[in-house]
Amino acid sequence: MHPIRPDRRWPLHDIATTRQIEQAAAAALPPHTLMERAGLAVARLALALAPHARRIWIACGPGNNGGDGLEAAMHLQRWGKAPQLTWLGDEGKAPADALASLQRARQAGVAFGAAPPPDWDFAIDALLGIGGARSPQGRMAEWIAALNSGGQSVLAVDVPSGLDADTGNGAAVRATHTLSLLTLKRGLFTAHGRDAAGAIWFDELGLLPGTGDGAPTAWLSSPAAASTRLHASHKGSYGDVAVIGGAPGMAGAALLAGSAALHGGAGRVFVGLLDADTLKVDSAQPELMLRPWDSLDLGAMSVACGCGGGEAVRAALPKVLSTARALVLDADALNAVAADPQLQLQLKARAGRGRATVITPHPLEAARLLGSSAAQVQADRLAAARELAQRFSCVAVLKGSGSITAGPGEVPLVNFTGNARLATAGTGDVLAGMVAARLAQGRDAMRAASEAVHAHGACADRWPDGEPLTAGELARRA
Ligand SMILES: NC(=O)C1=CN([C@@H]2O[C@H](COP(=O)(O)OP(=O)(O)OC[C@H]3O[C@@H](n4cnc5c(N)ncnc54)[C@H](O)[C@@H]3O)[C@@H](O)[C@H]2O)[C@@H](O)CC1
Numbered sequence: 001m002h003p004i005r006p007d008r009r010w011p012l013h014d015i016a017t018t019r020q021i022e023q024a025a026a027a028a029l030p031p032h033t034l035m036e037r038a039g040l041a042v043a044r045l046a047l048a049l050a051p052h053a054r055r056i057w058i059a060c061g062p063g064n065n066g067g068d069g070l071e072a073a074m075h076l077q078r079w080g081k082a083p084q085l086t087w088l089g090d091e092g093k094a095p096a097d098a099l100a101s102l103q104r105a106r107q108a109g110v111a112f113g114a115a116p117p118p119d120w121d122f123a124i125d126a127l128l129g130i131g132g133a134r135s136p137q138g139r140m141a142e143w144i145a146a147l148n149s150g151g152q153s154v155l156a157v158d159v160p161s162g163l164d165a166d167t168g169n170g171a172a173v174r175a176t177h178t179l180s181l182l183t184l185k186r187g188l189f190t191a192h193g194r195d196a197a198g199a200i201w202f203d204e205l206g207l208l209p210g211t212g213d214g215a216p217t218a219w220l221s222s223p224a225a226a227s228t229r230l231h232a233s234h235k236g237s238y239g240d241v242a243v244i245g246g247a248p249g250m251a252g253a254a255l256l257a258g259s260a261a262l263h264g265g266a267g268r269v270f271v272g273l274l275d276a277d278t279l280k281v282d283s284a285q286p287e288l289m290l291r292p293w294d295s296l297d298l299g300a301m302s303v304a305c306g307c308g309g310g311e312a313v314r315a316a317l318p319k320v321l322s323t324a325r326a327l328v329l330d331a332d333a334l335n336a337v338a339a340d341p342q343l344q345l346q347l348k349a350r351a352g353r354g355r356a357t358v359i360t361p362h363p364l365e366a367a368r369l370l371g372s373s374a375a376q377v378q379a380d381r382l383a384a385a386r387e388l389a390q391r392f393s394c395v396a397v398l399k400g401s402g403s404i405t406a407g408p409g410e411v412p413l414v415n416f417t418g419n420a421r422l423a424t425a426g427t428g429d430v431l432a433g434m435v436a437a438r439l440a441q442g443r444d445a446m447r448a449a450s451e452a453v454h455a456h457g458a459c460a461d462r463w464p465d466g467e468p469l470t471a472g473e474l475a476r477r478a
């Protein structure tokens with residue numbers, strides 16, 4: 001069993017590949033083995049999380065997720081606990097594995113109740129797993145509400161009940177811990193998944209990697225490997241970044257991206273402000289070289305374009321798209337591209353010329369690019385990110401909880417760092433600068449984007465309690 005932390009590249013699976021792996025594993029093992037292993041893993045984790053809990057409410061649903069709960073109840077009873085089990089199934093319809101566990105639990109003398117117990121010390125949510133469909137109603141919804149209102153810790157089996165294991169959507173149990181079984185479900189890490197799942201654990205139920213032909217459908221992103229700089233190197237070894245943005249009244253956004261690029265290790269950082277009448281130097285960051293944007297040699301630079309770009313960025317985009325050696329498009333640049341088919345063609349054509357491009361939309365910007373709505377984007381964030389990458393032949397970072405990095409023909413990466421402290425003005429500009437710095441240092445677009453997203457979130461995770469997170473400080477620390 002593994003606690004999942006953002007320090008390793010874990011494979012993530014969707015429901016379809018999990019079912020393939022489950023079938024292959026079940027065929028290779030004696031009957032009922034997987035459910036026995038699942039129940040034992042759940043019981044062990046419950047005991048480790050709440051060693052002193054006695055009254056453990058185990059809410060079991062009608063399918064095999066409920067079967068895992070029934071198996072766990074037997075172990076907990078054997079270990080001197082007082083499991084209080086409620087089962088929402090129908091013996092005439094229950095799957096064979098769950099039915100076998102139901103009979104064994106009854107024989108073992110586990111106490112069954114028709115309704116949630118009046119109180120409990122710890123709860124196990126085994127109502128719905130990957131077979132959850134439609135939004136819970138009736139007793140299912142009532143028990144989910146009871147688990148959420150209890151105030152006690154809840155361990156969710158496989159996925160928090162009600163959560164779509166693929167998309168991370170759905171009104172669900174808000175667990176304190178989730179034990180993902182057999183495969184690590186991708187929906188735990190994006191959209192509402194992280195809020196519903198709490199701390200995430202994984203047990204592969206004794207299977208060796210590669211069982212079945214279900215290849216991962218996503219990866220959890222990991223930190224960049226530590227890199228050392230050669231003594232015999234100079235600023236030219238680490239590339240030039242140009243930030244193009246800062247329309248009238250929005251110079252700050254471009255300066256934040258510039259600061260992030262500088263602290264992200266770029267050799268030199270130029271800021272091409274779209275408002276020519278503003279700053280000539282940023283005295284707080286004299287390293288930044290402020291120049292008219294159209295005087296910069298973009299063919300030799302990694303460009304971050306759009307930060308505070310306003311309407312003015314539209315006029316710069318044809319030249320930026322056709323000349324930038326490597327490019328990050330953010331914010332107003334994305335809105336301009338979304339509104340202009342000609343710019344879209346130019347964006348798409350970059351891949352054919354071997355030019356790296358990363359787009360970093362939030363859900364609303366993504367929706368504009370895809371001609372859909374933010375709700376449609378959020379309904380399946382992985383699919384939306386893949387569609388962006390495919391349509392525009394570039395790497396797409398769909399921001400939000402569990403940012404997705406997708407590239408054409410690549411298995412997407414789901415980010416597992418970051419928190420709601422990043423929901424403050426300017427943090428997106430910082431991310432754009434961080435990606436540009438990594439492109440300038442020679443990373444390919446997928447790596448530059450996913451490593452920057454990981455580092456950006458990890459910095460927020462390390463932020464000291466009680467200290468407000470500001471974009472300026474984030475740019476310096478990330
Ligand atoms: N078969 C096995 O040996 C194993 C099963 N496993 C467990 O089995 C789970 C999958 O089992 P199932 O495929 O039976 O699916 P689930 O147990 O997740 O749920 C399916 C059942 O719930 C009902 N249902 C779906 N949505 C509902 C809703 N909104 N309200 C009320 N009822 C609803 C369905 O009609 C069906 O009866 C996994 O998530 C995992 O927990 C794992 O332990 C691995 C081993």
Ligand SMILES: [K+]
Pocket residue numbers: 065125126127128129156157158159160161
């Ligand atoms: K569950």
